[in-house]
Amino acid sequence: MSMCKGTRNGSSCGMLLYRCVRCGHVGCNQVSNSACSNMGFNTGRCVRCGNSQTERIR
Secondary structure, rough: OOEEOOOOOOOEEEEEEEEEEEOEEEEEOOOOOOOOOOOEEOEEOOOOOOOOOOOOOO
8 A cells, every 4th residue: 555655744644545536636535624745635535626536556
């Protein structure tokens, strides 16, 4: 499993990475806006295109 290398609350994030099946955007999934510097999804929706279909990056 690929882990997020972004920062969250001043330390490394470490959450799983996902890819949007529609636009290819990659990032971790967070429940609050701007929670991680590499956030790609907010509550399961792509922050770039709004799609909810994702695949976990291995």
